[in-house]
Amino acid sequence: MNEFKDELRRVGEEIGSFLKEDAFPQTIRPGILGDAVRDYPGRGGKRIRPALVLWACELFGGDREQAIPAAAAVEIYHNWTLVHDDIIDRDELRRGKPSTHVTLRDHAATRLGAAPEQAQAFGESFAILAGDIQQGWAVERLASVADRGVDPALALTLVRAMQTKLNRELISGEALDVEFELLDPATVSEADVMGMINGKTGAIMEFALHCGAAVAKGVYDPKDPDFRALSRYAANLAAAFQLQDDMLGVFGDEKVFGKPLCSDFQEAKPTMLYLEAVRHLPAGRRSELDAFLRLPHYSESDIAAIRALLTDCGAAGAVRDSIAALSECAKKSLQPLPDNRWRGMLATLVEQMLVRSV
Amino acid sequence: MNEFKDELRRVGEEIGSFLKEDAFPQTIRPGILGDAVRDYPGRGGKRIRPALVLWACELFGGDREQAIPAAAAVEIYHNWTLVHDDIIDRDELRRGKPSTHVTLRDHAATRLGAAPEQAQAFGESFAILAGDIQQGWAVERLASVADRGVDPALALTLVRAMQTKLNRELISGEALDVEFELLDPATVSEADVMGMINGKTGAIMEFALHCGAAVAKGVYDPKDPDFRALSRYAANLAAAFQLQDDMLGVFGDEKVFGKPLCSDFQEAKPTMLYLEAVRHLPAGRRSELDAFLRLPHYSESDIAAIRALLTDCGAAGAVRDSIAALSECAKKSLQPLPDNRWRGMLATLVEQMLVRSV
Numbered sequence: 001m002n003e004f005k006d007e008l009r010r011v012g013e014e015i016g017s018f019l020k021e022d023a024f025p026q027t028i029r030p031g032i033l034g035d036a037v038r039d040y041p042g043r044g045g046k047r048i049r050p051a052l053v054l055w056a057c058e059l060f061g062g063d064r065e066q067a068i069p070a071a072a073a074v075e076i077y078h079n080w081t082l083v084h085d086d087i088i089d090r091d092e093l094r095r096g097k098p099s100t101h102v103t104l105r106d107h108a109a110t111r112l113g114a115a116p117e118q119a120q121a122f123g124e125s126f127a128i129l130a131g132d133i134q135q136g137w138a139v140e141r142l143a144s145v146a147d148r149g150v151d152p153a154l155a156l157t158l159v160r161a162m163q164t165k166l167n168r169e170l171i172s173g174e175a176l177d178v179e180f181e182l183l184d185p186a187t188v189s190e191a192d193v194m195g196m197i198n199g200k201t202g203a204i205m206e207f208a209l210h211c212g213a214a215v216a217k218g219v220y221d222p223k224d225p226d227f228r229a230l231s232r233y234a235a236n237l238a239a240a241f242q243l244q245d246d247m248l249g250v251f252g253d254e255k256v257f258g259k260p261l262c263s264d265f266q267e268a269k270p271t272m273l274y275l276e277a278v279r280h281l282p283a284g285r286r287s288e289l290d291a292f293l294r295l296p297h298y299s300e301s302d303i304a305a306i307r308a309l310l311t312d313c314g315a316a317g318a319v320r321d322s323i324a325a326l327s328e329c330a331k332k333s334l335q336p337l338p339d340n341r342w343r344g345m346l347a348t349l350v351e352q353m354l355v356r357s358v
Numbered sequence: 359m360n361e362f363k364d365e366l367r368r369v370g371e372e373i374g375s376f377l378k379e380d381a382f383p384q385t386i387r388p389g390i391l392g393d394a395v396r397d398y399p400g401r402g403g404k405r406i407r408p409a410l411v412l413w414a415c416e417l418f419g420g421d422r423e424q425a426i427p428a429a430a431a432v433e434i435y436h437n438w439t440l441v442h443d444d445i446i447d448r449d450e451l452r453r454g455k456p457s458t459h460v461t462l463r464d465h466a467a468t469r470l471g472a473a474p475e476q477a478q479a480f481g482e483s484f485a486i487l488a489g490d491i492q493q494g495w496a497v498e499r500l501a502s503v504a505d506r507g508v509d510p511a512l513a514l515t516l517v518r519a520m521q522t523k524l525n526r527e528l529i530s531g532e533a534l535d536v537e538f539e540l541l542d543p544a545t546v547s548e549a550d551v552m553g554m555i556n557g558k559t560g561a562i563m564e565f566a567l568h569c570g571a572a573v574a575k576g577v578y579d580p581k582d583p584d585f586r587a588l589s590r591y592a593a594n595l596a597a598a599f600q601l602q603d604d605m606l607g608v609f610g611d612e613k614v615f616g617k618p619l620c621s622d623f624q625e626a627k628p629t630m631l632y633l634e635a636v637r638h639l640p641a642g643r644r645s646e647l648d649a650f651l652r653l654p655h656y657s658e659s660d661i662a663a664i665r666a667l668l669t670d671c672g673a674a675g676a677v678r679d680s681i682a683a684l685s686e687c688a689k690k691s692l693q694p695l696p697d698n699r700w701r702g703m704l705a706t707l708v709e710q711m712l713v714r715s716v
Contacts, residue, residue: 024522029530029553030537084490088483112540125446125536128486129529132442135493136525143518146511153510159517160501164382167494171487172387178483179388182470195387 004348011051011071012044018072022141028133032107036100036130037137040079043095048349050075052208056230059342062216066148070158070211073142077162078204080134081170087127088178093259101127139163142211150215157220158211166207173199177269185270185293186278186286193270194239202238206231229336233346236330241353243323246271250306251316262298262306272322276315285313327354362706369409369429370402376430380499386491390465394458394488395495398437401453406707408433410566414588417700420574424506428516428569431500435520436562438492439528445485446536451617459485497521500569508573515578516569524565531557535627543628543651544636544644551628552597560596564589587694591704594688599711601681604629608664609674620656620664630680634673643671685712 019041028034050071057067085091086099093099098106105123108114114122142162146155176196180188209230214220221227246264250273254261264271277289292306310316330350337343377399386392408429415425443449444457451457456464463481466472472480500520504513534554538546567588572578579585604622608631612619622629635647650664668674688708695701 024526028526029534029557033530033533081490084486088486108540112537114540118540122536122540126533128442128446129533129536131490132439132493133526133529135490136521139497139521140518143514143521146514152514153504156501156504156510156514156517159514160498163494163497163501168382168386168491171491172391175391175484175487176387178480178487179470182466182472182476182480199387 004345004352007055007345008047008051011054012047014054014068015047015050015072015075016042016044018068019076022137024137032104032111033126033130033133036083036104036126037133039100039103039130040082040094041076041134043097045095047075049078049204049208051345051349052205052234053212055342055345056209056212057216058212059338059340059346060213060216060226061338062212063149066145066150067212067215069141069144069148070215071208073138073162074204074208074211076134076138076141077166080131080138081174083127083131083134085174087124088174099127100130104130145215151218154214154218154220158214161210161220162207166203169199169203171199173197173201173203180270181267183270185268185274186290188270188275190272190275193272193275197239197242198235201242202235205238206234209234226337229333232333233330236326236333237350237353240323240326240330240350243272243319243326244353244356246273247316247319247323250303250310260298261303262292265292265306266294266298268293273310273315273319276318277310277313280313280315280318323354327351362703362710365413365703366405366409369412370405372412372426373405373408373430373433374400374402376426377434380495382495390462390469391484391488391491394441394462394484395491397458397461397488398440398452399434399492401455403453405433407436407562407566409703409707410563410592411570413700413703414567414570415574416570417696417698417704418571418574418584419696420570421507424503424508425570425573427499427502427506428573429566431496431520432562432566432569434492434496434499435524438489438496439532441485441489441492443532445482446532457485458488462488503573509576512572512576512578516572519568519578520565524561527557527561529557531555531559531561538628539625541628543626543632544648546628546633548630548633551630551633555597555600556593559600560593563596564592567592584695587691590691591688594684594691595708595711598681598684598688598708601630601677601684602711602714604631605674605677605681608661608668618656619661620650623650623664624652624656626651631668631673631677634676635668635671638671638673638676681712685709 025034025037028037053067053071053074054064058064082094083100086094087101091099092102101123103123104126105119108122109116109119112122139159139162143155143159145158146152173196176192177200180196210220210222210227213227213230217226222231248257249264249271250262252261264274274289278286281289288309292302295302327350331347334343334346383392383395386395411425411429411432412422416422440452441458444452445459449457450460459481461481462484463477466480467474467477470480497517497520501513501517503516504510531554534550535558538554568578568580568585571585571588575584580589606615607622607629608620610619618624622632632647636644639647646667650660653660685708689705692701692704
């Protein structure tokens with residue numbers, strides 16, 4: 001356990017110092033846009049995605065130093081999607097600080113004297129542009145593995161995979177999530193939700209692992225049995241992670257979780273937890289569930305009632321069972337891979353996600 | 359002249375059919391997002407940027423077929439920036455048809471039954487995501503020159519240049535343009551405006567020419583005299599083009615120009631034409647000029663008065679002189695380059711821009 005935490009801390013330090021070395025945001029005009037480009041990637045977070053790159057590289061005996069630019073690239077890629085998602089979802093906070101469009105909005109209001117509506121538009125416009133530059137930054141950092149001895153043809157292949165498969169799966173996942181908000185949540189199928197989760201969370205985990213493996217093996221081959229094992233691991237891990245997130249959104253501790261409880265109910269999101277409840281409740285009791293959608297505020301008694309409803313009908317138990325099964329599958333996916341310290345890290349990551357309270 | 363037009367038509371056909379062959383947008387979910395990704399690149403337009411790629415390649419005796427994916431990539435790159443710019447600038451039309459966020463907004467309203475505000479948010483969200491996928495698409499297409507025999511190391515170098523220099527210059531240009539709207543236009547310096555123009559219009563012209571030259575020469579070297587000559591040509595061409603655009607926005611034919619006359623005055627944009635007027639007008643007459651900023655509507659008599667003011671003070675003449683001088687410089691920049699049909703095309707392009715009415 002301490003070994004795992006130490007390793008994750010080491011990844012954080014490696015990525016942090018690699019990002020700091022890159023002085024390019026200073027060349028962006030105006031300067032505030034350059035600051036915005038640096039902002040999220042510099043905030044830290046758990047650095048799970050870069051860890052997947054580095055551990056997959058080590059798993060196959062690769063040179064960790066060669067993979068660091070790829071690990072940073074995956075982290076930047078993740079962050080540009082967050083910048084754009086936060087505009088789309090109107091999230092004002094990211095990792096406990098103002099989100100990019102909010103920081104930029106406040107800059108326009110206080111430094112440039114913009115009126116509130118103007119400042120809001122400025123914040124969103126600049127945040128769109130900041131994410132656009134970050135996407136470019138991520139691609140360039142991935143390409144730069146060639147500067148550390150990776151064959152340029154392989155680096156090019158990785159860039160192409162990032163800008164086709166990863167880009168499209170990830171963005172399709174976000175788009176489905178946006179579209180779901182306009183639909184009656186009960187009409188969305190579980191398959192659609194799992195597809196959305198795999199795009200939004202699984203695709204980048206898979207890409208991270210494949211990048212690390214490719215640097216180690218000198219070849220990127222998604223059909224190779226090792227790559228396929230990593231794909232299965234990523235898909236199961238991502239699904240378990242997202243279902244756990246759904247559960248924490250209702251049953252977690254608001255202070256630890258970092259956003260208001262039941263916000264998925266407020267946004268009428270078709271989470272797996274909600275869909276399980278629809279499936280478990282007798283038709284006559286559906287209205288009890290749907291009465292909790294889109295409330296302006298969730299009181300303690302609302303939250304208690306939602307928890308009781310989800311528990312009593314068996315939905316909460318069903319989701320917990322799914323999480324356990326998905327976690328088991330994720331760990332089993334690792335069996336064909338080399339049995340070493342790094343496979344152990346990947347297995348521990350699954351367990352850590354299960355016990356997480358955030 | 360006919361030869362020039364025929365060549366431009368040929369470029370349009372080559373790019374059009376190359377883009378059509380690429381079936382990937384069909385894999386994007388939901389389908390409407392895939393349609394949005396295809397939309398602008400498929401609309402055509404003058405295809406000047408891809409022409410610069412192909413002509414620069416031919417100029418140095420390169421294999422045009424090898425450069426076609428790069429030409430398409432530059433066209434897609436230009437288009438993703440337009441998709442995001444149209445959200446930022448709230449432009450409802452692009453090449454005479456609804457802009458991407460408007461098409462998507464209407465889809466949400468009519469097909470998904472969204473209320474007006476919801477539909478607006480959906481349209482903008484999906485348009486952000488469509489541009490994000492297009493950026494990925496452009497990078498992948500550029501990388502694919504390696505499939506046509508370009509050295510993968512060179513393809514990687516071009517991708518890196520696209521995602522650092524071009525990406526940052528272009529987006530910084532757009533960001534400065536957004537920031538200018540919050541400033542008193544008279545406080546913006548001519549150097550700032552020329553810097554904005556060079557980022558927004560010049561950077562992609564330069565990159566297009568460099569891409570074509572690199573495919574032909576097998577090396578990308580911005581310090582090489584040929585590359586530097588192309589850079590000078592691009593910077594002058596872009597500035598002449600933008601100044602001509604400023605002029606047409608006041609003195610052009612609204613039906614041909616495609617948007618309301620004096621819209622730069624309405625948005626209080628610090629165009630070079632406006633800044634020349636500030637410079638030429640005696641201090642006592644500045645208020646006459648500024649009285650025409652941010653009007654809700656520009657009547658025929660307003661337009662006539664603005665034209666008279668800009669002409670009488672000498673600003674219009676000064677801008678016309680600048681356009682002529684920049685065009686001359688653009689053509690002179692071509693002199694050190696091989697004297698062949700393709701250099702002729704580049705020279706004719708300068709002249710055609712001068713006589714354009716749109």
